[in-house]
Amino acid sequence: MSEAVVEARAVRKAFGRTEALRGTSLAVEEGEVVAVTGPSGSGKSTLLLCLAGVLRPEAGEVWYDARKLSDLSENDRTRLRRREFGLVLQFGQLVPELTAVQNVALPLLLEKHDRRAATTMATGWLERLGALDVADALPGEMSGGEGQRVAIARALVTGPRVIFADEPTGALDTVSGEHVLAALLTTARESGATVVMVTHDNRVAASADREVVIRDGVVELTPVIS
Numbered sequence: 721m722s723e724a725v726v727e728a729r730a731v732r733k734a735f736g737r738t739e740a741l742r743g744t745s746l747a748v749e750e751g752e753v754v755a756v757t758g759p760s761g762s763g764k765s766t767l768l769l770c771l772a773g774v775l776r777p778e779a780g781e782v783w784y785d786a787r788k789l790s791d792l793s794e795n796d797r798t799r800l801r802r803r804e805f806g807l808v809l810q811f812g813q814l815v816p817e818l819t820a821v822q823n824v825a826l827p828l829l830l831e832k833h834d835r836r837a838a839t840t841m842a843t844g845w846l847e848r849l850g851a852l853d854v855a856d857a858l859p860g861e862m863s864g865g866e867g868q869r870v871a872i873a874r875a876l877v878t879g880p881r882v883i884f885a886d887e888p889t890g891a892l893d894t895v896s897g898e899h900v901l902a903a904l905l906t907t908a909r910e911s912g913a914t915v916v917m918v919t920h921d922n923r924v925a926a927s928a929d930r931e932v933v934i935r936d937g938v939v940e941l942t943p944v945i946s
Contacts, residue, residue, distance in 0.1 A: 724783070725750045725914050726771050726882055731780035733766050740766040742937035743780065753905060753915040755928035763937040764918040765810070765886050771916060772807055772884045773797040784882070802827055806875030806913075808885040813871065814859040820846060820870045821855040827878050845873035849903055850896070864891035869900060876907055883908055885917040889924055901927060 724747035733741040740763045748754050748771075756764045769775040770782055773789045782789045784804075789797060801807060814823045824842035829835060846852045851869040854862050862870065868891040875883060888904060889897030905927060908915045917924065925931050933940045 723750070724748060725785055726916070727783045728767065728771055728777075729781045729783070731767070731770055731777040731782060733763075733770060733775060733777045740937055741770070741777065741780075744934070744938055745780075746771075746932060746939060748914055748916055751909075751912045751914055752930065753908065753928045754917070755925040755931045756916065756918045756934060757920070757925050757931055758934040758940070760920075762934045764934050767934065768884050768886055768916060768918050772805055772882075773801060774807075802830055803878065804881045806878065806880035806883040806885075808868075808872050808875045808883070808888050810886040810890060814867055814874075816859050819856050819858055820851060820862070820866075820873075823859070823870055824874045824877050827874060831878075841877055842873070845877050846870065849873050849900055865893065865896055868892060869896075872900060872904060876904065879911060880913060882914045882916070885915065887919060888917055889919075889921060897921075898923075 727747040729745055730743045731741050731745070732739065732743055744763065744767055746767065756767060758764050766775065770777050773782070776790060792800070815826065818826065821839060821842045824845055825838040828838035828841060843852070843855060846855050849869045849872060851866055851873065854866045854870065859867055872888060883904070885904070889901050892900060901924060905915065919925055
């Protein structure tokens with residue numbers, strides 16, 4: 721067994737009086753693909769955002785590669801997400817003033833990559849994900865599915881060590897969803913990246929190495945998918 725690359729330890733997170741996570745623990749090993757499932761409102765997305773360092777828990781700890789995220793400054797956590805994490809949110813979160821290719825190239829440019837090389841890499845990922853035809857389109861000109869493809873390309877372009885994906889195929893039809901999921905998982909497995917993805921789709925969960933079920937803010941069971 722390899723050591724956990726990302727881990728939540730007895731994490732609690734509340735929004736007002738609503739406790740989204742109630743002492744949730746989860747350890748994900750290097751190179752593992754984990755699907756987080758459960759009913760709407762069970763805390764799945766909150767757990768993912770805590771693991772990615774976007775949200776700070778009120779209690780408990782989140783660790784990444786032997787570093788406690790709460791000990792890092794906001795700038796350090798932002799830098800970590802930019803360099804080592806790939807984050808795909810449920811509604812894309814693309815920069816509205818940038819074209820698709822500019823959105824995908826943005827993480828590379830923020831790390832001072834050559835603009836031409838960054839654009840070439842971004843274009844290649846758009847092509848791989850079947851979104852090359854919207855390379856010059858603004859987010860407002862794209863369908864939900866096209867925007868999600870672009871968001872996934874942006875998450876993968878840096879070659880992240882850990883990919884966090886919230887409903888990565890939720891805005892896609894069945895055929896497109898299968899294509900995008902295959903590209904995401906193939907890329908992850910070729911590079912040895914770890915994947916944590918939230919999903920309601922049984923087919924997406926079945927593609928993972930392990931499924932974690934969350935109900936009412938706690939991990940209910942973790943069956944191994946054979």
